[in-house]
Amino acid sequence: MSSTETETQEETYVSYHDGGVFGKRRVLTGKAAKPTFNAVPKIDMRRIYSDNLDDRKELAKEVGDACRNVGFFYAVNHGVEEQILDDTFSAVKRFFDLPTEVKMEVHNQKTEKFRGYEAFLEGKLDPSTRGDLKEGFLMGEDATDPEQKLPVRDLPFMSTPRNQWPSHPTATFFRPALYTYYTAMLTFSRRLLGIFALALDLPEHHFDTITRHPMTNVRAVHYPPQHSDADVGIGAHTDFCWFTLVCQSRTEYPALEVLNANGIWVPVSHEPHSFVVNIADFLKLVTGGEWMSTVHRVRNMGGEERYSMPFFFSPDEDARVSVLERYSKKGGMYEEFGVGEYFQKRLVVDRRTHLEGAEGGEVKRSAGY
Template sequence: MSTTTTTTTAPKTKPPASEESKVEADAYVHYHDGGVPGKRRILTGADARPTFTELPRIDMRRMFSSSLADRQELAGEIGAACRDVGFFFAVNHGVDDAVLDSTFEAMEKFFDLPTEVKMETHNKKSAKFRGYEAFLEGRLDPSTRGDLKEGFLMGEDATDPEQARPLTPSTSTPRNQWPTHPSATFFRPAIYAYYTAMLTFSKQLLSIFALALELPEDYFSAISTYPMTNVRAVHYPPQTRDADVGIGAHTDFCWFTLVVQSATARPALEVLNGNGVWVPVVVPEPHAFVVNIGDFLKLVTGGTWQSTVHRVRNMGGEERYSVPFFFSPNEDGRVAVLERFRTRGQTYDEITVGEYFQKRLDIDRTTHLDKGPEKTKAGGTY
């Protein structure tokens, strides 16, 4: 959930000798991090430094152990992954395979519906950007024709009875959009089964993150009672042009993200390492969660934990489906750098979660193209 990627090099024409020292003769990867444009030099040969070349695989069964020592051991592994990579695979996570299978079945069925049925919930009708996003409507990399994907976004909504959230003046307006056409009514219960399972897992995982930071397990509970949450169901068709991108390079604005993806022979998700090299995410086993740290955990750790840049390029010739779950603190929660990560004499501000989230959402909105429904079919005329 964020913005752009391009790769640039220094000019091919050599400048005059007097100007040569002013030219960056290096290649860079460009992206957005926390909504701010950034770049990373591509390091090769003697300039390359130690960094990750694959994602760690972590067995989550210890999360459910009654032994604090077991949970602390797990937290140590997760903390190292968050510090060194910002991503890891969560296996043996306890979420029912049947729920995950039915979620993907529902996604494939929904995205196969006629465009006019999906466009009933077009996200431009929603103040929170919820609902359906058509092919190429997003353009996170301005050098491309648009993000080659379609998606459906839902999230926290006190007016949805499935969430059992308290109605307040600030939460009494509906945020989600759900299709009402008879051919699409299957979608809401399927997505909510996934939502409920991932919310339960996320709250347990948050306690492990607290342990990894040498904090009490319930340290973050007070600001995560009614967390901001999103499920984004995404369909990536096969890319036939190298210039295309499924979604551009970005970081996530949340506590953390859990991603379950359909199996494809060639990985599509890629993670940027410290040398500016894209590392393909090779899922070790079916239904493994890809977990990545978002901006809020990077913030509270003073940048010690990595909110790592990633992108999707579906070049393997297969349809790909992905369903990330984004977990954030309460909308009115306030977060700041933890004391143990502060530098003496430096001033630190608190950030209101909902305000930061809205700023990042507004950035995403500016990347959307003004296209009509007639231009939304993948493989058609754009």
């Protein structure tokens, strides 16, 4: 039994972290099972680059079906150069191989936005575990980073640095490599947002006015092999953005898992020339729950080192988001959220650290990590 499952009077439940709130889902089998997905669909994205609006609408229909029924899909033939992805993975592996003291120079507890390095077991989305068995590095929108070419004068709330970059000579390769990836993913995400708008029968650029200077993150992650079923790479959760693009390293045994309506974990394997796309809390919000912000987790049980590079794409920090009129039901109560406020609230919950035995800024890890 995994660490996220509990039994009550012969009923089994899966626990998870959804929108900053803990919940659980009963595992349904046999006659009790509901119609639901058992695999993540694959969608050919080449039509996203077509000059023909009908081609893009045809793509949007497929995307919309996946968002309503699964909340995840493979974006096949996405058009981002494979060399960029290969080079970024190489840089990510090289960064995580650096000595701990080099990485800890940019420990994420030094910034309000939790940017920088996160050590093993510091995150803990599943309270029944000892912590998330991963290490990571987070960067995102920052008007003081010249690579982003953002207008600081128009974004006074971004006038102070948000990102942290290691200064040690052995680590200077990391910033340019991550920015090459960041730029490519940002460009693709803007196109994809238009496809989501079309899938909702909206004008293609409907969301552009609240995504002029989007909140964005690249989170490079290293998952070592798990040797205990009680561990988890990252606990079951939903994402808090418009959507997430995940580029995962090739492993023989899938580590990413998606929770279906029956409480069954569906594996999401590495697929060549593909991103894994999942919609997140803000698209669930604007559709009144019609689109699924699907619970997922990582359990790296295959004995291999695993690396992942999710890109998170959100509305503007000062935007306000509420349900679209066509998805509001008569008599329903709908909240309007300030994007930046909601985002920071989730960050605080999701990045809460458990630095037991920390001494002198150094995190004591479990044996072998």
